[in-house]
Amino acid sequence: MESARSGRHDGSRWPPVEDAMSTQLPHQLLPGAKEVPFAEIEGTLSRLVQDGRRRSRAPARSLTATVVVVGEPARLVSAADALAQLGEAGGVRTILISQGDQPSPTALVTEHSIAIAGLAPRYIDNAVASLRLSSLPALVWWRGGSIEALDDVAGLADRLVLDTESPDETWARAQTFLEETAVTDLRWARLTRWRALLAHLFDLPRVREAVASFNRLSIDAADVPAARLFAGWLQTSLRWPSSNQISIRRVSADGKSPLERVQLEGDRLTITLHVPSTRTCLHASVGGEDGMARVVPLGDGALTALIGEELGIRTRDLAFERALGAARELSVS
Missing domain, CATH: 3.40.50 (Rossmann fold)
Known part of the structure; x- marks a missing residue:
């Protein structure tokens, strides 16, 4: 990562110290x-x-x-x-x-x-x-x-990490920075296990053969903006037309995972990812067959782990940028 561009407002200077102790931090x-x-x-x-x-x-x-x-x-x-x-x-x-x-x-x-x-x-x-x-x-x-x-x-x-509770305004503005600064959202890091597990399933021959038939996505999410990002990633990865059905439902959860359940459906196959009652892992199944199930640890969702991961990334994330553009167009149904 190269050092950041420097700069200040032209002609602006720090004013003399005035009321320096009038605003207190704990x-x-x-x-x-x-x-x-x-x-x-x-x-x-x-x-x-x-x-x-x-x-x-x-x-x-x-x-x-x-x-x-x-x-x-x-x-x-x-x-x-x-x-x-x-x-x-x-x-x-x-x-x-x-x-x-x-x-x-x-x-x-x-x-x-x-x-x-x-x-x-x-x-x-x-x-x-x-x-x-x-x-x-x-x-x-x-x-x-x-x-x-x-x-x-x-x-x-050099890198801008968005982390706001209601992200629509910052997402819209962030799209104007993409050519100048590597931009991401901390929700994207929280979705890493979900994205990786679903991508891994597409290595299975049965799933690859059914790719063209997938046309419905439903997500149960504790964090709806994260669900929109995930849906935007899948939509752009599979090059879905806008006519394909995407449904996002808000649910209550313990905060360990931004999503609770993802179901990708088509005429030939259904893929389901969900967090089981143990709350420690992520479970995936293809067509309900145990022989095609996958289980991975849910991962460390603590802020320390997430921001540490971001510090290790030095380049633009084009998959995120595409997902962000698609997520901004999605509404909750």
Whole structure:
């Protein structure tokens, strides 16, 4: 992954520190953090790194990327926890930003993490451009906020990971970034086991012979946008016409999997994938025959595992991009 493009608003400068402590971030977001004005962030980082090196008497940990998280304060806490666990295995500089109306708000700083509370959207790209490590890849983890700010930070990202509860607006805007930035949605990572298992079934001769006959897809999902992505992937992979039937039904579940059941039907064959009552695996069957059944672990759906997987991806995902375009056209029936 090449380093991200740099840039700020032309002519814009950080204003003098005003009311620096008027917007507060919970200290549990970054335990043990120092509270500083924006202008003192880099100097504080340097001192903390030096102090940590003296205490441990070991070389400073090598950083591999900048991860920028933008979202509501409550969603920053879970992201910070995930990245803290990830940081134990490999170093990243973490920048956590919640939006507000402050041009220069409170910052919390630890050795490799920064949290900025209540930052006005027009200054978010300035903050990212100033604090990211320009020589290393930059991943922007978008957990919600001003769509105009998304426009600005997308140009500074090598990889943009969408992760909003209601994604339609961000999906629409993200399609304008596809030629400039590698874009994905964290739901796509949650669907990896489902996509891989269904694709594996298409290696079976009986399934390959029935490909042209498949014309109906029904999905029971705890996360309807994820179901739309899955349906969009299958629709574009099989080159289905718009006349084929796709049905998505919202169901209640425990949150371990975005989908509960997928059924692909045709005149010759039916394929069913579902999460059984054990909630630990994913089961697939072809035509109801036990001899053609497959079972795989459900996988680790924790935020740490998902964002760690995204950090390891360096290129555009054309399958996701096609699925995204199709998903935007799907409605829930």
